Amino acid sequence: MTSIKSLEARIAQLEDELKEEKHKTKSARQKISQMSSEVVDSNPYSRLMALKRMGIVENYEKIRDYTVAVVGIGGVGSVAAEMLTRCGIGKLLLFDYDKVELANMNRLFFQPHQAGLSKVEAAERTLREINPDVEFETYNYNITTLENFKHFMERLCNGSLQGDLPIDLVLCCVDNYEARMAINTACNEVGQQWFESGVSENAVSGHIQYINPGETACFACAPPLVVASNIDEKTLKKDGVCAASLPTTMGIVSALLVQNTLKLLLKFGKVSHYVGYNAMEDFFPTMSMKPNQECDDRYCVKQQLLYQERVVTTCEQGPVSDATDEVVHEENDWGISLVDETSEEVLHAVDGGIVPDLVEGVRLAYTKPVTNTQEGESIEETEQSLEELMAQMKGI
Amino acid sequence: MTSIKSLEARIAQLEDELKEEKHKTKSARQKISQMSSEVVDSNPYSRLMALKRMGIVENYEKIRDYTVAVVGIGGVGSVAAEMLTRCGIGKLLLFDYDKVELANMNRLFFQPHQAGLSKVEAAERTLREINPDVEFETYNYNITTLENFKHFMERLCNGSLQGDLPIDLVLCCVDNYEARMAINTACNEVGQQWFESGVSENAVSGHIQYINPGETACFACAPPLVVASNIDEKTLKKDGVCAASLPTTMGIVSALLVQNTLKLLLKFGKVSHYVGYNAMEDFFPTMSMKPNQECDDRYCVKQQLLYQERVVTTCEQGPVSDATDEVVHEENDWGISLVDETSEEVLHAVDGGIVPDLVEGVRLAYTKPVTNTQEGESIEETEQSLEELMAQMKGI
Numbered sequence: 001m002t003s004i005k006s007l008e009a010r011i012a013q014l015e016d017e018l019k020e021e022k023h024k025t026k027s028a029r030q031k032i033s034q035m036s037s038e039v040v041d042s043n044p045y046s047r048l049m050a051l052k053r054m055g056i057v058e059n060y061e062k063i064r065d066y067t068v069a070v071v072g073i074g075g076v077g078s079v080a081a082e083m084l085t086r087c088g089i090g091k092l093l094l095f096d097y098d099k100v101e102l103a104n105m106n107r108l109f110f111q112p113h114q115a116g117l118s119k120v121e122a123a124e125r126t127l128r129e130i131n132p133d134v135e136f137e138t139y140n141y142n143i144t145t146l147e148n149f150k151h152f153m154e155r156l157c158n159g160s161l162q163g164d165l166p167i168d169l170v171l172c173c174v175d176n177y178e179a180r181m182a183i184n185t186a187c188n189e190v191g192q193q194w195f196e197s198g199v200s201e202n203a204v205s206g207h208i209q210y211i212n213p214g215e216t217a218c219f220a221c222a223p224p225l226v227v228a229s230n231i232d233e234k235t236l237k238k239d240g241v242c243a244a245s246l247p248t249t250m251g252i253v254s255a256l257l258v259q260n261t262l263k264l265l266l267k268f269g270k271v272s273h274y275v276g277y278n279a280m281e282d283f284f285p286t287m288s289m290k291p292n293q294e295c296d297d298r299y300c301v302k303q304q305l306l307y308q309e310r311v312v313t314t315c316e317q318g319p320v321s322d323a324t325d326e327v328v329h330e331e332n333d334w335g336i337s338l339v340d341e342t343s344e345e346v347l348h349a350v351d352g353g354i355v356p357d358l359v360e361g362v363r364l365a366y367t368k369p370v371t372n373t374q375e376g377e378s379i380e381e382t383e384q385s386l387e388e389l390m391a392q393m394k395g396i
Numbered sequence: 397m398t399s400i401k402s403l404e405a406r407i408a409q410l411e412d413e414l415k416e417e418k419h420k421t422k423s424a425r426q427k428i429s430q431m432s433s434e435v436v437d438s439n440p441y442s443r444l445m446a447l448k449r450m451g452i453v454e455n456y457e458k459i460r461d462y463t464v465a466v467v468g469i470g471g472v473g474s475v476a477a478e479m480l481t482r483c484g485i486g487k488l489l490l491f492d493y494d495k496v497e498l499a500n501m502n503r504l505f506f507q508p509h510q511a512g513l514s515k516v517e518a519a520e521r522t523l524r525e526i527n528p529d530v531e532f533e534t535y536n537y538n539i540t541t542l543e544n545f546k547h548f549m550e551r552l553c554n555g556s557l558q559g560d561l562p563i564d565l566v567l568c569c570v571d572n573y574e575a576r577m578a579i580n581t582a583c584n585e586v587g588q589q590w591f592e593s594g595v596s597e598n599a600v601s602g603h604i605q606y607i608n609p610g611e612t613a614c615f616a617c618a619p620p621l622v623v624a625s626n627i628d629e630k631t632l633k634k635d636g637v638c639a640a641s642l643p644t645t646m647g648i649v650s651a652l653l654v655q656n657t658l659k660l661l662l663k664f665g666k667v668s669h670y671v672g673y674n675a676m677e678d679f680f681p682t683m684s685m686k687p688n689q690e691c692d693d694r695y696c697v698k699q700q701l702l703y704q705e706r707v708v709t710t711c712e713q714g715p716v717s718d719a720t721d722e723v724v725h726e727e728n729d730w731g732i733s734l735v736d737e738t739s740e741e742v743l744h745a746v747d748g749g750i751v752p753d754l755v756e757g758v759r760l761a762y763t764k765p766v767t768n769t770q771e772g773e774s775i776e777e778t779e780q781s782l783e784e785l786m787a788q789m790k791g792i
Contacts, residue, residue, distance in 0.1 A: 007403040014410035021417035029498060029508045039638045041497035042511075047599075048502050050640035054598040079504075083643040086502050101437035102425060106444050106482050108475075108504070111526055112425045130507055202450040203443075204665070242435045244446035247479040248655035255647035259675050262644065269600070269676035279655050280665035284680040 031132050035061045035088065044131070045088060057266045064133075066265050067160045067167040069093040071143060071152075071183055073119040075107035075245055076197055077173030079254035080261075082109060084134075085127045087262065091135040091161040092127070094120045095152065097142040107247050135161060144182045153186045168265060170194035171257055175243075184219035187211065188299035191306070193264075197257050199250055201243035204279040206253040208260065208272070214291065214307030216273055218300045221292035252277055427528050431457045431484065440527070441484060453662045460529075462661050463556045463563040465489040467539060467579055469515040471503035471641055472593055473569030475650035476657075478505060480530075481523045483658065487531040487557040488523070490516045491548065493538040504643050531557060540578045549582045564661060566590035567653055571639075580615035583607065584695035587702070589660075593653050595646055597639035600675040602649040604656060604668070609696060610703030612669055613685035616693040645675055 029044065037049035051057040068089055070081045073096040081092055096119040100110045114122040120138035127134065137159060143152040158164045170192055172183045180196065187194045191213050199206040211218055256275050263269040273288040291304050425440065433445035447453040464485055466473045469492040477488055492515040496506045510518040516534035523530065533555060539548045554560045566588055568579045576592065583590045587609050595602040607614055652671050659665040669684040687700050 004400060004403065007400065007407065010407055011403065011410065014407065014414060018410060018414050018417060021414060029511075041499050044498045044501040044508075046499050046638055047641040050638055051599060051642075053637065054640045056598055056600055056640065079647070082504060083647065086504065086643050088502075102440045103437050103442050105440040105526065106484075108478060108482065112440075113525070115425075129509070130501065202452055203447060204452055241449065242442055242446055244450045244452065245443040246447075246655070246658070247482050248651045248658065251475070251479065251647050251651035252655070255644045255651065256678070259642070259644035259648070260678070262642070263676075270678070272678040275678045280659075282652070282656070282666070282668040282671050282680065282682055284678065286678055 067091040071095045072174035075250035078109035083258040203244035203246045207276045214303030217289035220297040221295045463487040467491045468570035471646035474505035479654040599640040599642045610699030617688035617691045
């Protein structure tokens with residue numbers, strides 16, 4: 001009988017210990033139905049809601065309505081997903097076919113005990129612990145195979161939190177050319193806005209690029225050269241070499257990606273069309289690229305026409321400036337009036353070439369002459385083709 | 397008897413579950429005695445050692461010799477500590493007196509189940525799991541009280557991995573003026589190089605600043621205006637309001653901090669003396685500030701003299717350029733020869749005013765006239781006092 005009692009006591013003890021251990025890996029907070037601005041230590045949203053009082057964001061709670069897909073849950077994607085989760089995004093769709101390895105531990109997010117788990121599964125577990133208010137869909141597959149690609153496109157069109165509606169944004173955080181092209185193809189077809197991102201294989205540069213089909217250059221308009229590295233990590237590994245990576249560079253790229261996502265979704269500040277990062281010099285070039293009218297992707301060309309139609313409609317419906325009559329351009333293909341205080345979008349639509357949209361005080365370092373350009377010409381002095389610009393970017 | 401057997405089976409099952417749960421919260425890898433470049437999934441250092449093959453860092457393993465103190469384990473400090481841990485830093489000293497709260501969950505690193513733990517304790521646990529090769533010292537105290545300040549200074553002088561030797565760098569990640577001044581005072585007295593960092597209370601700007609006593613402006617030379625916010629979060633909370641914060645802005649500031657730490661310690665790229673971040677525009681101004689010869693901190697003035705002596709010694713011992721004789725400046729207080737291809741350090745030492753050390757293509761947006769400056773004058777046209785520069789910075 002003592003034996004049974006002692007066994008029962010041992011069971012009770014083990015159950016307690018297990019409960020305690022399980023608590024450590026589970027969320028220590030309940031779901032919160034409504035975001036509050038109350039300044040108490042127990043409110044996980046107080047510092048975000050403060051953005052309203054500070055005059056930065058008009059309606060922060062709106063973030064709960066948005067759905068974002070993150071493709072590639074590696075050094076950039078995992079951190080981007082974590083930032084969005086902590087910001088209280090409505091829903092995340094996570095796509096990756098890879099497993100967590102100890103070799104990933106030089107980047108943020110994953111922990112050694114997760115080695116062997118699929119990246120999407122490990123990420124979902126951690127993110128749910130961090131914020132149980134966020135909804136998740138995870139797909140442990142490669143989006144570039146035909147079957148998966150179809151499913152991926154279906155989720156872009158129907159994955160919204162509101163059900164069977166298109167999602168709001170795609171963040172491309174993959175490490176290879178094929179996956180970038182797959183995202184580009186899907187987004188062009190359905191007219192889905194997205195952000196491209198990348199880090200170089202020497203780990204000391206990176207970039208983000210905003211792609212709104214029809215409005216800005218797509219990944220097929222402005223080919224691989226914008227991306228510092230197109231070498232698939234898997235290919236490199238076969239030869240016994242691997243790309244270098246740093247949590248710092250990847251952290252900056254993730255943060256630029258999510259900061260611009262917040263600006264886009266919550267309508268504050270200026271959404272950058274392209275931000276580069278050169279770690280050696282702490283140099284961050286920015287620019288804008290118009291779509292290529294002869295882009296190989298026919299859906300890109302179609303979206304360009306649709307975008308022009310939308311711009312024309314907006315202009316015709318909007319208030320007309322006094323100056324409108326004076327400045328109609330004769331060689332204007334789209335019939336849009338360019339006025340002095342025109343919006344950036346209209347400027348992009350009417351100008352024929354690439355518009356370097358630089359923040360005041362920043363110049364691009366693209367003045368180096370290239371073989372097929374006249375010596376000494378800079379991007380500001382000449383209307384260059386996309387190919388020439390890309391060739392020059394190689395030299396950064 | 398069946399009863400005892402079933403109880404024993406239950407015990408075995410619970411023990412297994414407990415083992416599995418405990419495994420989740422413990423490091424899944426053993427210590428590694430030597431960093432390897434081998435490209436295998438199980439090597440947590442392969443992607444960092446690849447920096448050598450990529451020609452970025454000459455001797456990456458050197459990182460294991462360095463000790464860095466992180467003061468303030470909040471939204472910036474915790475992420476900076478994690479990045480350094482994942483990069484395989486030798487030793488970290490962590491200082492903070494605060495507890496983890498749910499209100500911190502909008503920033504990276506801490507998790508809800510850690511609420512109530514001291515920040516340094518929670519951080520050490522997580523960081524040890526991530527990388528058991530790093531050594532830690534943690535101090536759960538406020539460095540600004542007299543007793544703690546003395547101990548803090550003692551650890552700067554004797555906290556090295558090599559034992560009883562000065563540490564290599566201090567990262568200031570605090571949120572208030574007093575703590576920044578305490579770090580400044582300590583570092584000036586012992587000649588310790590450090591990085592200052594800060595984020596604004598509206599969460600959309602931040603900066604990092606490198607302070608090498610005697611060489612660059614200290615925190616007392618270039619007072620509070622460089623820091624976007626000097627309002628202690630505790631003070632704000634008393635009034636029922638709090639500063640806003642974003643994981644994105646804090647992530648960028650942490651990453652800039654650690655990237656420049658890596659560049660400084662591992663000798664690659666250019667260590668920035670100041671990088672600002674304006675999230676609304678994705679604008680990153682950079683500059684350099686000379687120390688103020690009339691700084692209120694007498695140790696700063698003393699370090700300036702020591703620094704000049706070191707520069708003179710280095711110049712006299714170094715190879716002499718042909719041009720040396722031609723360009724000796726008559727009004728040169730330090731008796732240093734300025735040569736055409738002089739080093740940046742020497743330039744800083746001989747020039748009397750503030751030297752804006754801008755990366756090519758970047759200009760500071762400080763051309764706005766201020767009340768006590770002639771209209772239209774920019775920093776490049778006039779030799780301004782530190783006070784004037786600071787006043788102009790307010791207008792960014």
